[in-house]
Amino acid sequence: MLPTTDRGRLxxxxxxxxxxxxxxxxxxxxxxxxxxxxxxxxxxSQIYHYFDDKSDLLxxxxxxxxxxxLDGQRVLFAELGTWVGLVRWTDALVSLQVERGAAGGCPIxxxxxxxxxxxxxxxxxxxxxxxxxxxxxxxxxxxxxxxxELRPESDVAWLAASTLASLQGGLVLSQARRxxxxxxxxxxxxxxxxxxxxxxxxxx
Amino acid sequence: MLPTTDRGRLxxxxxxxxxxxxxxxxxxxxxxxxxxxxxxxxxxSQIYHYFDDKSDLLxxxxxxxxxxxLDGQRVLFAELGTWVGLVRWTDALVSLQVERGAAGGCPIxxxxxxxxxxxxxxxxxxxxxxxxxxxxxxxxxxxxxxxxELRPESDVAWLAASTLASLQGGLVLSQARRxxxxxxxxxxxxxxxxxxxxxxxxxx
Numbered sequence: 001m002l003p004t005t006d007r008g009r010l011x012x013x014x015x016x017x018x019x020x021x022x023x024x025x026x027x028x029x030x031x032x033x034x035x036x037x038x039x040x041x042x043x044x045s046q047i048y049h050y051f052d053d054k055s056d057l058l059x060x061x062x063x064x065x066x067x068x069x070l071d072g073q074r075v076l077f078a079e080l081g082t083w084v085g086l087v088r089w090t091d092a093l094v095s096l097q098v099e100r101g102a103a104g105g106c107p108i109x110x111x112x113x114x115x116x117x118x119x120x121x122x123x124x125x126x127x128x129x130x131x132x133x134x135x136x137x138x139x140x141x142x143x144x145x146x147x148x149e150l151r152p153e154s155d156v157a158w159l160a161a162s163t164l165a166s167l168q169g170g171l172v173l174s175q176a177r178r179x180x181x182x183x184x185x186x187x188x189x190x191x192x193x194x195x196x197x198x199x200x201x202x203x204x
Numbered sequence: 205m206l207p208t209t210d211r212g213r214l215x216x217x218x219x220x221x222x223x224x225x226x227x228x229x230x231x232x233x234x235x236x237x238x239x240x241x242x243x244x245x246x247x248x249s250q251i252y253h254y255f256d257d258k259s260d261l262l263x264x265x266x267x268x269x270x271x272x273x274l275d276g277q278r279v280l281f282a283e284l285g286t287w288v289g290l291v292r293w294t295d296a297l298v299s300l301q302v303e304r305g306a307a308g309g310c311p312i313x314x315x316x317x318x319x320x321x322x323x324x325x326x327x328x329x330x331x332x333x334x335x336x337x338x339x340x341x342x343x344x345x346x347x348x349x350x351x352x353e354l355r356p357e358s359d360v361a362w363l364a365a366s367t368l369a370s371l372q373g374g375l376v377l378s379q380a381r382r383x384x385x386x387x388x389x390x391x392x393x394x395x396x397x398x399x400x401x402x403x404x405x406x407x408x
Contacts, residue, residue, distance in 0.1 A: 027231075027233050027318070029231050029233060029234055030233055103321060104321060105316075105317065105320070106376075109317070109376050110317055112309075112376065112379060112380050113309065113313070113314055113317030113318065114231070114317065114318070116309070116379055116380065117307060117308060123380065123382075126380055127380040127381050127382075130377055130380050130381070158389055158392070158393070159393070161377070161386065161389040161390065161393075162370065162389055162390055162392065162393025162394075162396075163393075164373065164377065165369075165370050165373030165374045165376075165377055165386070165387075165389070165390030165393065166366065166369050166370055166373055166390070166393065167373060168372070168373030168376045168377060169368065169369030169370055169371060169372030169373030169374070169375075169376070169390075170369045170373070171373075172310075172313050172316065172369075172372045172373070172376070173334055173365070173368065173369055173372060175316060175320055176316050176320065176327065176330055176331040176334050177331050177334070177335075178327075178331075182365065182369070183369075185362055185365040185366055185369070186365065186366055186369030186370070186373075188362070188366065189362070189363070189365075189366025189367075189369065189370065189393075189394070189397055190366075190393070192366075192397055192400070193393055193396055193397045193400075196396070196397075196400050
């Protein structure tokens with residue numbers, strides 16, 4: 001049930017944030033409603049007031065996780081419409097992995113790995129998160145076409161899909177190797193592919 | 205302990221295969237030694253004869269999983285030294301996802317997501333699996349340079365790293381969307397980047 005008051009909204013958000021923290025520590029399958037309640041100082045009946053069951057709560061965690069990942073890039077997304085902004089976005093993604101010691105991988109992909117084959121509703125929520133991510137990249141590339149930085153015939157939908165894949169795979173390999181340079185190499189591949197669509201003026 | 209007799213080796217392999225099956229069903233954290241024993245018709249003391257603890261058994265599962273993923277591509281790897289072979293390898297990867305309904309993702313990445321932040325020994329095993337995968341791609345690209353299909357100055361180590369990232373990210377996005385075309389787009393990005401290094405004769 002979605003809350004109708006500010007106080008209800010804050011309660012619900014506190015439960016979701018606590019659930020996200022427990023999931024991060026124990027894994028989605030290992031997280032228990034009792035632990036979530038203890039961390040959120042919420043009773044089981046309060047949790048059941050807002051969520052049908054554990055799956056419903058995990059779906060809210062998936063939504064909150066997608067929102068957080070995308071919100072964290074909001075300023076960078078706004079500048080994706082230029083080559084400089086595109087490079088800056090990749091630099092920021094690599095810097096974040098440097099800060100994190102390349103641990104943890106992508107939070108959306110993590111939940112997908114834990115829950116994607118077990119709960120189709122949650123898979124769909126996570127897939128929508130990836131779709132929104134890809135849309136931001138595609139919008140940026142389309143703005144580069146409109147601004148004359150990329151050639152008009154560039155397939156920006158495909159380039160965006162391919163770029164998000166490079167990013168996701170780069171995060172997997174960075175996590176495996178504890179090496180942010182694995183993400184750097186992957187994103188440099190994406191940048192090189194996009195660069196091959198730059199107009200002659202821009203690449204000169 | 206590694207077995208010294210054929211019979212011991214088969215016992216150990218049966219336990220590892222059973223553990224892999226239980227992990228696939230219940231997740232690595234949810235898998236219990238009792239369940240593994242029941243499936244392998246092995247007693248707890250037999251399991252402990254070959255493995256120090258659950259972590260040790262999971263490490264063997266990680267090794268077996270990496271071996272299986274790479275063995276499955278052995279014939280394709282052998283033909284990676286030509287453009288035709290490279291395209292055929294990507295086609296086979298996409299076909300496999302079509303067969304699987306784009307479910308499950310990469311088995312190595314799955315284990316990484318479940319165990320990579322919990323067990324550093326296992327992370328290292330999985331990372332080595334990715335390294336071997338990348339080496340096969342790099343060897344193929346180096347053969348394409350030697351055969352005159354790629355320009356001599358091509359950075360095959362970087363292209364291989366970037367290609368494996370495209371593949372891994374494409375598998376994440378295919379799994380999220382239940383759509384093998386997400387992998388196709390990602391691998392087409394990798395192929396386009398490699399194609400930009402083809403010699404003039406080959407691209408003509």
